[in-house]
Amino acid sequence: MDIFIQQIINGLVLGSIYALVALGYTMVYGIMGLINFAHGEVVMIGAMVALTVIKLLAGSGLPVYIVILVALIAASAVCMAVGYAIERIAYRPLRRAPKLAPLITAIGVSIVLQNLAMLVWGRNYHAFPPILPVSEHEILGATITSVQVAIVLIAALLMAALIALIDHTRLGRAMRATSENPPIAQLMGVNINQIISLTFVIGSALAAVAGLMVSANYSIAHYYMGFMLGLKAFTAAVLGGIGNIAGAVLGGILLGLIESLGAGYIGDFTGGFLGSNYQDIFAFFVLIGVLVFRPSGLIGEKVSERA
Amino acid sequence: MMGANLLEARNIAKHFGGVKALTDVSLSIRKGEIYGLIGPNGAGKTTFFNVLTGLYHPDGGELIFAGDKLKASAPHLAAKCGIARTFQNIRLFGNMSAMENVMVGRHVRTHAGVIGAVLHDSRTRREEAAIRRRAEELLHYVNIADRADDLARHLSYGDQRRLEIARALATDPKLLALDEPAAGMNGTETEGLRTLIEGIRSDGITVLLIEHDVKLVMGLCDRVAVLDYGEKICEDVPSVVQKDPKVIEAYLGGSLA
Amino acid sequence: MMTLTLESLRHDKRAAIIATALMGLALAAFPFMVGSTLGNSWLRIIDFAMLYIMLALGLNIVVGFAGLLDMGYIAFYAVGAYLYALLASPHFGLHLPIWLIIPAGAALAGLFGALLGAPTLRLRGDYLAIVTLGFGEIVRIFMNNLNSPVNITNGPQGISGIDPIQMGGITLAKPLSVLGFTVPSLHAYYYLFLALALFIVFVTIRLENSRIGRAWVAIREDEVAAKACGINTRNIKLLAFTMGASFGGVAGGLFAGFQGFVSPESFNLMESVMVLCMVVLGGMGNIPGVILGGVLLTILPEIFRHGAGPVQTAIFGKILLDPEALRMLLFGLALIVVMLYRPAGIWPSTTRRREFRGESSDVLKEGE
Known part of the structure; x- marks a missing residue:
């Protein structure tokens, strides 16, 4: 088995998930200039809801794809509601407040969601029911499962759809206008509140899908899973240039690749001194490196010192 | 007191991407004078200011300040050398x-x-x-x-x-650089400002003034330079500058009359 | 009312002396009051509150004064704690004295602060936040994994058996007897921590009202203008990182000696976030506010912890909800509610009280 190809495949799968989550961060940041610290928890809620629905329907005899579809719809609906509520309750009242105030409410929301999930689903890990028909395929000496293929394809499809939405629809134009200059957009007849709500809702729907993907890929979900995932995805968004849609996609994929290649080869690089338990470090080292040399991210606009 | 050059700018050039904001701008400010820098919008006045105060690196040319070559590498060093500035859009420490x-x-x-x-x-x-x-x-x-x-x-x-x-x-400062200090002021306030600037000069501080208010500049400055499209088109005492055909053209015969 | 009394104190010297004496007496008697009424577990919490006050004041220099959003601050606490653990425990068989370790911890943490600061100074607010957050995680991950091939940190198990704080043959781990009084260990730690916290408050106040403090605030308010005033923003920002970090290092060393045990678990991102919350929720940049934030956010989760179980039993007759989850849930809600009603913090400085971004006059907006 070719390790290099295998790590590339794993990286792509992981990266697709990061990218979906990163989109949520970057859209909110692009429009409001705010780090939605609670976004990772929305992913977790999505995973938990999807898992619960799948468990409920697993014995019902429904076809697998219907079960998954229902789970996805349920998870998306819940996450969209949660996303909408987060914005209304924790961010909207603070739009004119000092800049750090919404960061603290975001942290508060994150804590609330995490512990709410702990109350509802308990502290234990939940295993993903083995309902998916997993088949393995050989590519260039590496293995890819049908689930992984599905993850990459669905993620690509969703991202293409989102970019089309932003570039070619009225709603997308309004979103771009709002991120460019909210007061002017408002003068031009854009309902900013509505646009911001929609941004949260769309981001949350993507998060729900990502949540299902993560739990399917790793066959596991728990109340604490959103935290690190959110952190990584945010890193990906910054890596690509936060506020930039294409940047989030690129950053996500890159981060996935870096992490999985790094974990696969760090032992060789350091003569065995550092092992794959340092996997989580790459994300941050890469991030620091990129930001030091290109402070606006890979494809972010160059921001002058005065901005 | 007046006479020796406090600041000499030699062939200063600055471009942003393909846009030439300043081309070969040379001018000299004498010790103790009030020197005006005027020009239509986008003529490069503020860019010159930012080069002078170390905010931008010039792409060409050099600055001689008080006899020494100014390595305008950082704004805080410019301040240390004795160049102080104000900003077109006031930048105070609000809180x-x-x-x-x-x-x-x-x-x-x-x-x-x-x-x-x-x-x-x-x-x-x-x-x-x-x-x-x-x-x-x-x-x-x-x-x-x-x-x-x-x-x-x-x-x-x-x-x-x-x-x-x-x-x-x-x-x-040895040189006080004011970026459009009269912008947004009413007549009384502008008059007060004129008195203030004259007072500063009489205390021995050289003043560089960028201004839109041509009347203020002409009444206050000892000498004036005019920038247009990033180039200096004229530098002389106000009475001569006012009659320069190139200057009048640059302003389309507008406010200089 | 608070401000009124403070105002009158400023004018009346004798009243000020009396007030200080009363305050000192109250602070001195405080551990005995808490110990006899609420018990030793609360006394421990109070001791921790002192440590958090030190941390919050250190972070306040970086975030509150200089306006640099640091989300990995706990790393400096970790550096101080681990240094103490390594130099005064059976792990390496070293047992160096505290008067050496604590300053060394401050210095090393300060060095780490500069190390973090140097490459990140050009970054704008949110980017800085995420890089510092990454830095904090890197430090933690190294602590988690530096147990092989050479065992330095003992990995996830952490280091135990750390020497208690002792000075001149007197250990704080056992009750002290002073002039016939018996001072229990937790009380002795309280006095030590209080003294150091007061020292840090003193240093912070002195710094705030100095040339350096003004330069920090100037950078926070408008970096370009600060440069134009001749402030070497790079050095002054580095100084903020270094000073803030060194406070964290001191608190970390004390923590290790007090706790007797350190592990990477104590220095996760949530801890950084917690200290940041203390600073912002208390009132960024305002020293009394930050102290209040430190005390509140140490005590609040504990009140919820002690309340979550018994209150449920009293109402429902049994425990329906996981008390641990419930307490953090309430804590998160408290954070949200407080920020919604007091966006500038509970006790903001007078200069920042009315600071609402949208309201600040347009002439101060940036961009030329």
Whole structure:
């Protein structure tokens, strides 16, 4: 088995998930200039809801794809509601407040969601029911499962759809206008509140899908899973240039690749001194490196010192 | 006093991408004069300012200040050399009092560090007292002493302009560069500003003035340079500049009449 | 009312002396009051509150004064704690004295602060936040994994058996007897921590009212203008990082000696976030506010912890909800509610109280 190809495949799968989550961060940041610290928890809620629905329907005899579809719809609906509520309750009242105030409410929301999930689903890990028909395929000496293929394809499809939405629809134009200059957009007849709500809702729907993907890929979900995932995805968004849609996609994929290649080869690089338990470090080292040399991210606009 | 050059700009060039903001701009400011820099919008006045004060690196040319070549590598070094500035869009420390704003201006001429601050020894106390005294003087000087304890952002527009000048003066400049100080002022305020600038000059500080208000510039400045499309098209005493055909053309015969 | 009394104190010297004496007496008697009424577990919490006050004041220099959003601050606490653990425990068989370790911890943490600061100074607010957050995680991950091939940190198990704080043959781990009084260990730690916290408050106040403090605030308010005033923003920002970090290092060393045990678990991102919340929720940049934030956010989760179980039993007759989850849930809600009603913090400085971004006059907006 070719390790290099295998790590590339794993990286792509992981990266697709990061990218979906990163989109949520970057859209909110692009429009409001705010780090939605609670976004990772929305992913977790999505995973938990999807898992619960799948468990409920697993014995019902429904076809697998219907079960998954229902789970996805349920998870998306819940996450969209949660996303909408987060914005209304924790961010909207603070739009004119000092800049750090919404960061603290975001942290508060994150804590609330995490512990709410702990109350509802308990502290234990939940295993993903083995309902998916997993088949393995050989590519260039590496293995890819049908689930992984599905993850990459669905993620690509969703991202293409989102970019089309932003570039070619009225709603997308309004979103771009709002991120460019909210007061002017408002003068031009854009309902900013509505646009911001929609941004949260769309981001949350993507998060729900990502949540299902993560739990399917790793066959596991728990109340604490959103935290690190959110952190990584945010890193990906910054890596690509936060506020930039294409940047989030690129950053996500890159981060996935870096992490999985790094974990696969760090032992060789350091003569065995550092092992794959340092996997989580790459994300941050890469991030620091990129930001030091290109402070606006890979494809972010160059921001002058005065901005 | 007047005569020797305080600042000499030689062939300064600056471009942003493909846009040439400044092309071969050479000018000299004599010690003790009030020197005006005018030109239509986008002529490159503020860019020149930013090069002079170290905010931008010039792409060509050099600056000689007080006899030394100015390595305008960083704004704080420009301040140290004796070039102080104000900003076109006022940039004060909004949540500090007027007094504190001016005290910050003394930073570059004082020395107390962490250890001094913590020990509060007699040298630090003396220095701190001197900073405070000087700041009070300067607030009096620009006529806003009664607003000393107000937050900078609560000051009126005209007072904010004055505070910014006081803060710049606190750095003990040889050259005070004012970027459109009269912008947004009414007639009375502009008149007050003229008196203030004349006073500053008579105290021995050379003044570089970028201004849109041509009347103010012509009445106040000893010499004037005109920039147009990033090039200097004229440099002379106001009466000559006013009659220069190139200048009149640049302004489309507008406000110079 | 608070401000009124403070105002009158400023004018009346004798009243000020009496007030200080009363305050000192109250602070001195405080551990005995808490110990006899609420018990030793609360006394421990109070001791921790002192440590958090030190941390919050250190972070306040970086975030509150200089306006640099640091989300990995706990790393410096970790550096101080681990240094103490390595130099005074059976792990390496070293047992160096505290008067050496604590300053060394401050210095090393300060060095780490500069190390973090140097490459990140050009970054704008949110980017800085995420890089510092990454830095904090890197430090934690190294602590988690530096047990092989050479065992330095003992990995996830952490280091135990750390020497208690002792000075001149007197250990704080056992009750002390002073002039016939018996001072229990937790009380002795309280006095030590209180003294150091007061020292840090003193240093912070001195710094705030100095040339350096003004330069920090100037950078926070407008970096370009600060440069134009001749402030070497790079050095002054580095100084903020270093000073803030060194406070964290001191608190970390004390933590290790007090706890007797350190592990990477104590220094996760949530801890950084917690200290940041203390600073912002208390009132960024305002020293009394930050102290209040430190005390509140140490005590609040504990009140919820002690309340979550018994209150449920009292109402429902049994425990329906996981008390641990419930307490953090309430804590998160408290954070949200407080920020919604007091966006500038509970006790903001007078200069920042009315600071609402949208309201600040347009002439101060940036961009030329």
